[in-house]
Amino acid sequence: MTVTVEPEEFRFVAFDNALIRKVGESLVTTLGIDRPVHVIVDESTPLGRIRAEIADTVTVTVESGSFEDSKRPRQQSEIATTINLGRILLRVSDRLHGGFADAPPDDDLSLAQMAAWETYCAGRLSRLELRINRQRWLYNFRNRHGFSDAADAAFDQLWAADSLTWPQLRSISSSASADLAAAS
Amino acid sequence: MADPYKPRAPFAPWDRRQLPGLFDVEESARRVGNYKWAEMKLFETLGGWVATVPELDVKMRLGAHCYHHAWHAELWHKRLPELREMNPERLTQPANEAMVRFVQVLAEPEAAEHTIEKLVGVYRVFIPHFIAAYTFHRNNTSEITDAPTIRSLDFALRDEFEDWRDGEMMLQSLIETPEEVDRAAAHQARLEKIMLEAGGIAGPGTIGGV
Amino acid sequence: MRKFFPVEELARDSRFTQINMRQAEADPRTAMVGPNAAKRAKVNRLTPARPDASEAARNLMHGIFVGEIQALEGAGRTCHDFELPDPKNGGATDTVPFALKLDMARQAWDESRHVEISVKLGDWMGSEIGQFAENTVLFEAACSTDPVMRLAGVNRALEGLAIDVFTTMKEFGEIAGDPYLEFCEDWMLADEVTHVKMGSDWLRKVTENDPERRAKALEFQSIVDRLFSFGGARSESEDSPIGLARRFRELAGFTTDEVDDIADVSLAALEARKAFSAAAMAEKP
Secondary structure, eight states, rough: EEEEEEOOOOSSBBHHHHHHHHHHHHHHHTOOOOOOOEEEHHHTOOOOOOEEEEESSEEEEGGGTEEEETTTTEEHHHHHHHHHHHHHHHHHHHHSSSSSSSOOOGGGOHHHHHHHHHHHHHHHTTTTTOOOOOHHHHHHHHHHHHHHHHHHHHHHHHHOSSSSSSHEEEEEEEHHHHHHHOOO | OOOSSOOOOOSTTTOOOOOOOOOOHHHHHHHHHHHHHHHOOOOHHHHGGGGGGGOOOHHHHHHHHHHHHHHHHHHHHHHHHHHHHHHHHHHHOOOSSHHHHHHHHHHHOOOOOGGGHHHHIIIIIIIIHHHHHHHHHHSSTTTTTTHHHHHHHHHHHHHHHHHHHHHHHHHHHOOOSSHHHHHHHHHHHHHHHHHHHHHHHTTTTTTTTO | OSSSSSGGGGOOOTTTTTEEHHHTTTTOSSSSSSSSGSSOHHHSSSSSSSTTHHHHHHHHHHHHHHHHHHHHHHHHHHHHHOOOOOBTTTTTTTTHHHHHHHHHHHHHHHHHHHHHHHHHHHHHHHHOTTOOEEEEEHHHHTOOSSSSHIIIIIIIIIIHHHHHHHHHHHHHHHTTHHHHHHHHHHHHHHHHHHHHHHHHHHHHHHHHHHHHHHHHHHHHHHHHHHHHTGGBBBBSTSSSBBOOHHHHHHHTTTTTTHHHHHHHHHHHHHHHHHHHHHHHHHHHO
């Protein structure tokens, strides 16, 4: 499947269109995405949010911080590009053929649900031998589900999982969140 | 309950402190002035080195130790007027010219690659000499008349021992090759020779024998 | 060892990458203007409600970590760089009183504890030492050859910024229910209030008979405050991730007028940043 990237030339960051395309193609093959992917990089902001819309083509919109080398501002990091594009394409893959067809659009997910799904993605990426900092994702999960043993147990379950469905993921997240609500 | 009006010995049987001591007021004050000068030079040097040392653990320890020695300098600064020196600056002096040279050579290393030399100067030479000088003073001054100095010496000695151990362990973890052993030994010898010339932190007689 | 250590030579291990203020200023990107700014959240303040809260908090924590290293280095250098006044020339401007040196040594210890705390918190939040670029602007403010300028730049501007940052992070920890973050930031905040007060007291004392020197120092502080508000990172506007901690600043000895001035300077920096970014984006490629 083809991967296209815009813009062709970057003005505010020193990113490489061809490198993003190459990383994207490799991920699309690994994850079995069955349609073209178009990546739009918003280089006007250093933030790092990333979102995808699925139609005949998958359109991924990325804020430049997602692909940036955090040690060298405005320079591209191949590792960050791989991990962050990998995260969003895993979610796309889940929606297309991973039992997540019923999941609401990204904008309608709660912060806790998004954190749970991100954990599920990061855990799987770590088993693809990408260098993933587990503690980073644990911290993100705790921020959304509470700093408790119950939240940590839910995190472990999501991290280790390989074939969850949306109802299962939602249930794990809401049970950990319910614990948080009870505690507060 | 025992009769509170029954006469008791002024010194309990377990209190073995002795009145005589080696130092009169002037001598104790002179030594304290030398200590203050030396502690000041040490904390200034440690503070200056923080920015020059790339090893993060060493950088943080130097920051903490910088304060320990500043606090010792403050203790001595406060003790001087109690020893009849109303102008503490007058006695805040190096013991002699060799001590000035010692501090100059101690503070010479600056490059990021010279952490071993920096630590050797402080933890294998200067601080062991502080321990020696303070221990001698503590064990030879009058336990009754000079008790305030002893109290400060005890506080300072506790820090010196702890800091020496920290520094020595940092050094052992940094020295990885026979060449680095030689570097450490050479710098130590260079400084020890100057300290020998100085006769110790308080000059000849710092640990007796004069 | 030299007196006055240049910022370019700050010693770091191989994990660190440093950038200076010029490089940071050259980056026109911002979350506040641009083609997609309207689609983003209206509030930039760092709270757990932000979708990127964890990332932003980790990034800020790393900024605190390197800031504490530079504050440690700055306090240490002030112990070393200045002599005690010569009784024959008591008014020399390149000397500092003994008690001021003692305060700076105490501050060095405090900052070294803050580095330790920041390393532990970084581990807790899942960041790595040197993961983000280190902006050396904080040490630059500690490079002045006039000790009074250093007090203004480091103890009042830099440590004042630390009060704002720690207050924001403490609130973040409280809201998120993060027991370590809130606990640690509260302790560090107590130290920073002490450091700012130390700076305010010494500035007043050292310039007691020299109003011109005091005015110069306060002007320098204002310049540094503007630098530290770079990019609108700190101001009372909700466009800024970090707020201005008025109550703690007043505890630390800032007058209401002084805090108002910092608020104005910060807001001006925020607007200047927006204008710069808008102009850069309007330019034809």
